[in-house]
Amino acid sequence: MTNRTDGTDAATANVEGTMTFRQVARETLRFVLSEMKPKGKMLTPFNVITGAIILSGLVMIAIRFAYGLGAVTNLSQNYPWGIWIGFDVVTGVAFAGGAYVLCFVVHILKVKKFEPIIRVTVLNGFLAYVFYAGALLLDLGRPWNVINPIIGNSFGLSSVLFLVAWHFLLYMICEFLEFSPVVAEWLHWPRVRRVLEGLSTGAVIFGITLSTLHQSGLGALFLLAPTKIHPLWYSGNIPVMFFVSSIFAGLSMVMIESFFTQKAFKDRIGHELHAAHDSILLGLGKGAVGALFAYIFLKLIDFVHYKQWVHLGTPMGYWYLFEIVGFVLLPTALFLQAIRQRSAKLVQFTAFLTAAGVILNRLNVSVIAFKWYEAVRYYPSFMEIWVTLAIISMELWVFRWVINRMPVFGEAHQVVEENTAEDMEVVTWKAPAL
Amino acid sequence: MGINRRNFLKVAGAAGGILLAGGAGSSRAAQAPQTSEGGVEFNGMLIDTTKCIGCRACEEACNEANKLPKPKVSFSSESVFEERRDTTTGAFTVLNRFPNEKKPEEPIFVRKQCMHCNQPACASACLCRAMEKTKEAAVIYHKDRCMGCRYCMVACPFDIPRFEYDSPTPFVWKCIFCNERQMRGEQPACSEVCPTGATLFGKKRDLLEIARTRIYTEPDKYVHRIYGEHEVGGTGWLFLMGQPAEKLGLKTNLPTTPYPELTSGFLYGVPLVFVLWPSLLIGLNYLIKDSKADEKKEASHDEQD
């Protein structure tokens, strides 16, 4: 038995099958603990601020569980859903839509240009679902009963929320499968990695199907409140519009995230990604503007179908115009301009604007235009916002942890066709006719 | 290509297995009768607002029958009518007082409580079937199943379910039509104690007849409409009104389509997407792989020349 001094030896020995289970467990534990140690400086401003937010957020979450939802939120009998649903779940999941769109483009359409960013996008998508759909558990009154619709104790088959919940679960599994080759690379398990890459196409197809359904499903949730949502935002087409807006929301989030990771993780990004960055941004911008364009016309169809112009003269009408003109029409125009001028900076700015528009739209449907006629309206409490920020901070910490350790950027990314062994050219030779 | 197919099986199989395990449970729902044909008919409640004297005996009976906490203000007090009241987690039915335009000295009292819709939005919305419509018409609540997601509150067109925001183990509360008493063959508590018969319990078919008869025989006394006959596809509780509904605090902007039908189109689309999307995507995948393989072959041929 050779002396093992670090985790990689354990991994290779594992493949050879020469270690006992106990030794494997011990090595894995040591490896995991060593990876838990933070890299880089501990007391950066970012760490201090987000750390404080997370700690106090956890305290607030404890209060929520000890004293009930009313102690922490501004929810009421009239407004059962607040920003924990309206922002964390409904908007956060839309922003995770970049994962399925890019998986479609890279794995189905085989557009190689976006390969460098597919891993980080899938990671982002996975973490978004874990944390934001996880935030859903905070909002539930009796979260321990969430197991009921899952293990078959009581399936509410008629409910769109049932569908959405199940899809979240299945989709998280798909995303994890999609990302697992990176984990296998990190742990130096090449055979496992190959197996996982073989699963990739299936996971992608299943993931895209699930995504379509639950992105539109989030919209379908609001179909059940026709009298409560302002007619400018309610339509039978909410599911379709949520689906389309998830496309440009996801792509915008990819662009925004790349804006930050370019700065924060300079040392982890390979040369290829740096050089291709602008071209990738423009490509994403083109995708986003296409979806925005379709969205405009969907809104127009609804506008005519439901004769929505009668509502435009009201305060809510002005608010609607503000959302449409400032955050749908304007980004479309800016994207088009940016693409013509090939300006990556303008694309990035417009991505921020588009993301703000998606947040605005989703909050409108779920909170602002919901029961707009009530005298006393809902606004989120300080603690609700704080907990939301805490969840975002936690997600950023996990994101950073993964990026700093796993080959998410610029590593030898997987070849899209199969290879019998790694890093080898193979020339096939057909013998001449004899 | 072999890896793709074989392991695609594993993914879909694993995911399908999870669904299948749960699907076994769902088959119970599938066996539920689509209608209660040839069997049970709905019970209902007819509220004749012209007969109600505002004694609040129904509120008190409801409070006792459901073992709810006693309110601060006693049931014989009239001071509660000074403001508009809503159901609460401790009061499943509440009376509201409205000015009578025809006879100002006799105000009108209208009860507010769960309407026990024919096709309830809350039951359709509930993802754990905690809200359930029984064959007898009561929409009941299963405390053990509820997750506290409050989707039923979002969905209810009448804004009835109430949630315990101040409890770490909250439930949703609303009138359950005294389902247990009905199972025993008794009337609900409120209709039993009503002194004037303003709250009348019976088979819904019979109550509709009674209501129509009253409108026909006293056309000046009643508005020519039974509230709840067509609202949201029909409700189990029907109201006879002496004044138009909006003057009695009853919602008039409700559609006549039952709420479950608002999402049935989308939910019907779900299996369609599940069938079409994988087929289209795998088709695209192969077409593109083939064309890229051809491109590669041509490119390598060009290189050799």
Add this chain to the structure above:
Amino acid sequence: MEGTRFIDIYATKGIEYLIVISFLAAFVLFCRYMYQPRKGRATSRIAPENVTRFRIPEGLFYHQGHGWLRPEPGSIGVVGLDDFARKLVGKVDAVDLPAIGSRLAQGEKGWSLVVDSERIPMLSPVAGEVVEVNREVQRSPEILRQDPYGKGWLVKVKSTKVGSNTRNLLSGKLARAWMENALDNLHPLHGESLGPVLQDGGLPVEGIARVLGGAEWVELAKTHLLTDGE
């Protein structure tokens, strides 16, 4: 009369979802059936018959004479023969390696393969002094068949010029092109086919020279290994 009986519009929803699940399972089987390779080993590509595969690992430098060089720290170069050479000559009975201390020159004879008591020399890809020979390969030449690029290394050469020697060698895409060219040049000396073939009509994986060249296979092999003058 409407509205007097219980109606469940979602009564069949459970069955619909079960159908979806069974569709997904059947779909996978369907795809598998349509696109299953004839004898599917999951790790192998679907290759038509009589196609042989020659491996050219990256990170190595190749000589026209089908030797390879792997620079190592300390001015050491590891040398061996490539997949093409190995498959060309077939089963190697013995390897005749230069003595330690002897000097090799790039493009000059480096070592010989003994096949069927015929001696086939090969060119050295690098110049330098032999500091180590692979005794394992000398003992069991079978290793050349299993792992010509790893355990099947032949000699280790020390020279300060290892780095500069690589400039005359091929790697990466150029190596690939060169290999394809070399394969294209492989055609039989005579018209008829001789020798054992695989059951499905393909060429044997080893001893291509023998099949193509018949009685003059040694000459053929030397020609392709650029040692036909030796």
